[in-house]
Amino acid sequence: MLVRLPIFARWSNCILVFCKRLLVCLFLLFLTQHRGYSSNQDGSMNQTYSVDWNGTGFLVSGDGISNSSFPTLSLYENNYYVFNNTSNDDISFSIGENDNSHYIKSDVWNNNAKSGEYLLFSPDSNTSRVLYYFNPHDNSSVGRINVYAHES
Numbered sequence: 001m002l003v004r005l006p007i008f009a010r011w012s013n014c015i016l017v018f019c020k021r022l023l024v025c026l027f028l029l030f031l032t033q034h035r036g037y038s039s040n041q042d043g044s045m046n047q048t049y050s051v052d053w054n055g056t057g058f059l060v061s062g063d064g065i066s067n068s069s070f071p072t073l074s075l076y077e078n079n080y081y082v083f084n085n086t087s088n089d090d091i092s093f094s095i096g097e098n099d100n101s102h103y104i105k106s107d108v109w110n111n112n113a114k115s116g117e118y119l120l121f122s123p124d125s126n127t128s129r130v131l132y133y134f135n136p137h138d139n140s141s142v143g144r145i146n147v148y149a150h151e152s
Contacts (some may be wrong), residue, residue: 045079045080046081046082047079047081048062048081048084049065049083049084050083051083051085051087051093051133053088053091053135056141058087058133060073070133070144071143073133073144076148077147077150080121081122082121083119083121085114085116086115086116087115089115091114091137092112093112094119094136095111095119095132096111096131096132097131097132100139107121107122107124107127127147128147129148130147131144133145
């Protein structure tokens, strides 16, 4: 016996898939159109960092940094920063106001990003000026993020 779903149920699945694909395409288009460097400070760019856990700390690459262990990052308001977690296993990458808590304000997306995921951070005027990045399962080592106002 063939059961037919109402047309609304069939179309709602198609619309959901379409919306997800459209969102991914728009995000990728945005990333490719607004490349820059964090020293730009003009409030209209993004920077991508790669973070890789080596067993004792995160090695960070991007914006002139190459596999440096927990460098201090200088980030600017009204810019977008992508942190790609390229670690093996099930290592998480988190940003917090200390090394024990996850930052929960709306300027960070996907905090506690697992291996193979990314964290998106877009600081604004309400963002804490000093934040830390760390592995919440082994927070014996942390890196510092300084957030500055962009120069107009």
